[in-house]
Amino acid sequence: MAIHAAASDRALAARLQRRDPQALAELYDRYGRLVYSLILRVVRNSGIAEDLAQETFLRVRSRIQGFDAEKGAIAPWLLAVARNRAIGHLHAAAGRRRNVLKFEEMDDPALAMEMERDNLNPETARAVKAAMEKLSPQERQVIELAYFEGLSTAEMAERMGQPPATVNTWVRTALQNLRKDPGMAIPA
């Protein structure tokens, strides 16, 4: 995953807003692999991952006019859309319609407005992996269930066959440990 300067992404977002046909190709070349990897991790089916990756890029393209490139970073938004598409698919397949609507709502480009810094780069990727490895297996599992499956603590408890209070403790401890990890500190 190559590092891409925020300024370059801002220019790319502006070109997408002007409907520059080459801009979507460049967006895909920069982030297609990251998007596909994330979706595949969630749905674990390459055919469905392709469909959802296509939906992700088309959705970002269709909603780009609501995105303010001066205030937000396009890559985290793109990744959020990819995650929400994939988790929405999982929840729809499981018949959890309410959750699907919630993840649809989270695609709003306005939610990416406060993302000042593009944190998708190899350094952050290494840091987050290292921070996850320091967690206990249960703590790691609950973070993965939250991120890759969008499960609430109650749903995790049911999935893991553990009391909700126990799972809740794992979740809180995991989040506190991740926040305290030096590699996960938000750059000033």
Next chain:
Amino acid sequence: MTHEELRDSYELYVLGAADAAEDNEIRGHLARGCEICTAQVKRARWMAAALGQLAEPAAPPARLRRRILASTGYEQRRFGLAPFLGAALLMALFGTFYFSGRVRDYATLATRLDGELRGATIELTRLREALAIINGAETKVLTIGPEPQCKVFVNPEQGVLLLAANLAQPPAGKAYEMWVLRRNKKAPLRAGTFRPDSNGSAMHIQRGAVNGNDVAAVAVTLESEGGSATPTPPLLIVAPFAP
């Protein structure tokens, strides 16, 4: 709930994994402009984006790129050496199988199917864009009728969608052109030409932001096929717009 009680809930909120009570509480704080919650949610979004890189890297198939670009109607023009290499490969294949009529039959079939698939994909994308405009929270709907029967959807962020039925077929060399008429004597904005299908139905989308406060009406005229710089009277359809 206090901010201390919510301290470990912001990441779950951002991930859509918070329980209903936590979710509602944080939404309420954000709606009231709570600075602490706004800062915490911003920090949590940073962490959520970082977690996105936990997935093991996987290479998408090459067709995915083509598929995405084709679904937007984009044809690549900058190929570098690819067309020459492709042409060389095709020539080699052609030389090898020149005497095989079956190969040519298959190639024709593949070309036709590829064209049909491409057309269907583009149409599907247009329908998705139309649905996005129709379902937009800010969308305003204008209805005109009965002849021709017409609905216009104006979304300030996504553009203008026109759906029409019972439209007469334009004469040869002519096409309908949509216009966004603006207030304060500002020049009308061109919004693209279109032709109805054989049943007189049309779905025309003008993508891009529209300043709702500036729009007086959406109109349709009959113009030459290439469109016109200014609307040619008469206005065949006029949908007045109230911001």
